[in-house]
Amino acid sequence: MSPNAPPEPEPEPDPAVSTGAASAGALPAGAASTGVVPEAGPRRVPGYAAADLERWAPEPDKRPGRTAFQRDRARVLHSAALRRLAAKTQVVPAAPATDPGPAGLAPAFDATPRTRLTHSLECAQVGRELGAALGCDPDLVETACLAHDLGHPPFGHNGERVLNEIAEPCGGFEGNAQSLRLLARLEPKRFVPDRGTGEPVSVGLNLTRAALDAATKYPWPRGGHPHSPRSPKFGVYEDDVPIFEWYRQGAPEGRTTFEAQVMDWSDDVAYSVHDVEDGLHAGHLNPASLLAEPERHEVFAVAADRYAPGAEPDELAEALDRLLGQEWWPHRYDGSSVAQARLKDATSQLIGRFCLAAEGATRAAYGTGRFTRYHAELVVPRVTRLECAVLKAVADRYVIQRADQELVRADQRVVIAELGEALITRAPDGLDPQFRALFDAAGDDRGRLRAIVDQIASLTDTSARGLHARLTG
Numbered sequence: 001m002s003p004n005a006p007p008e009p010e011p012e013p014d015p016a017v018s019t020g021a022a023s024a025g026a027l028p029a030g031a032a033s034t035g036v037v038p039e040a041g042p043r044r045v046p047g048y049a050a051a052d053l054e055r056w057a058p059e060p061d062k063r064p065g066r067t068a069f070q071r072d073r074a075r076v077l078h079s080a081a082l083r084r085l086a087a088k089t090q091v092v093p094a095a096p097a098t099d100p101g102p103a104g105l106a107p108a109f110d111a112t113p114r115t116r117l118t119h120s121l122e123c124a125q126v127g128r129e130l131g132a133a134l135g136c137d138p139d140l141v142e143t144a145c146l147a148h149d150l151g152h153p154p155f156g157h158n159g160e161r162v163l164n165e166i167a168e169p170c171g172g173f174e175g176n177a178q179s180l181r182l183l184a185r186l187e188p189k190r191f192v193p194d195r196g197t198g199e200p201v202s203v204g205l206n207l208t209r210a211a212l213d214a215a216t217k218y219p220w221p222r223g224g225h226p227h228s229p230r231s232p233k234f235g236v237y238e239d240d241v242p243i244f245e246w247y248r249q250g251a252p253e254g255r256t257t258f259e260a261q262v263m264d265w266s267d268d269v270a271y272s273v274h275d276v277e278d279g280l281h282a283g284h285l286n287p288a289s290l291l292a293e294p295e296r297h298e299v300f301a302v303a304a305d306r307y308a309p310g311a312e313p314d315e316l317a318e319a320l321d322r323l324l325g326q327e328w329w330p331h332r333y334d335g336s337s338v339a340q341a342r343l344k345d346a347t348s349q350l351i352g353r354f355c356l357a358a359e360g361a362t363r364a365a366y367g368t369g370r371f372t373r374y375h376a377e378l379v380v381p382r383v384t385r386l387e388c389a390v391l392k393a394v395a396d397r398y399v400i401q402r403a404d405q406e407l408v409r410a411d412q413r414v415v416i417a418e419l420g421e422a423l424i425t426r427a428p429d430g431l432d433p434q435f436r437a438l439f440d441a442a443g444d445d446r447g448r449l450r451a452i453v454d455q456i457a458s459l460t461d462t463s464a465r466g467l468h469a470r471l472t473g
Contacts, residue, residue, distance in 0.1 A: 047372040052210035069139040072211040081150040085117035087460035127266035135370030144214035144263040151178025153457040154464035155412040166420040170446040209247040214259035226254030261378035275395035285398040303393035319386040357384040422471040
């Protein structure tokens, strides 16, 4: 086991004498008893078993009466990793006030564009309500939604690709796997003594089994996709397999929990709708473009290639036209207060449309009742997924693919690549104390490289540029 891995749990104690917060759980290796005996175990949550509420390191509740999932939500909400998302761009960056924008449209300027943090908050609001409507614990779903982008590195997927190249010798980089690493190891919240050395070892936020599982979008290691081994998507690094196997005990292989499926769909809904909203607000998208045939075909090509593989142009056109035909669709936007209000109404209508479609289809398939963990699958009608895919393609075509943005992305790739090279050359110099400790404790080059990658991934867009400037002169 890696020297940085969380301590392995010991065999389960007799439930009759267990005194930890998770009464059926096991103390982590080397954990010493505090002598504190809580008055009772965690408050029961309807639809969830006692095992779902267990934590890797049992601990008493400081405030009786809260559910385990309320504690999970609070821990993610107060985490430094979540705060850092405030300085990571979502899609539309703040533009200088001198940029007039395209003729006839609103100025290409938004002093308060969406960030990864505001996106996560919007995803959490959508997920909480959709999950509650289907019988999930709302705090659990909200926790998963708040946590889903914590591993997002500086410069988004652009930075993720470069970090994956840098991290190739130690198993690659994937934002979702990095999210688990933050939750279970890197975010400083809970430490337990190591069995061998007695030194404190971090177990991250020490969330419940159900919360870690709900936040896992890709429940397999690198190369372990159940249907596509070449897929670059995965949810756990080799170092973090012990805790992954702990919270996946009894889970169907390769299958996500119902709460994770709600989180995943809420993520799609939030970013597809709000990215188009931001594109309109910043003046990058003229609504009339969606009526012009050459440009429509470009949107459909992007949708079929990236967001709805196998979809035919005709069904994508039908999906877009269904949206354009709604009385609330914003056919023009001039930045006025009335236009802003209409745009807000359109985003609300779209979110409701997508969520109600999923709720209705899931109820039609599984009936009434409470859907939790592995008791059901979220059903999203194909026509609804295609509408969502078309919106993603609209934002992609008119915001992400702008010529000036490719120049920005090229510069971002240089920053991450040179930052990685500089840190690899001089580490542990240049590392923050937290990551320097991980570097020093690593037993091999793979572990030391992973500590460097952890440092880079923790940076915001701004701090990445600042550290790059300092290290490269």
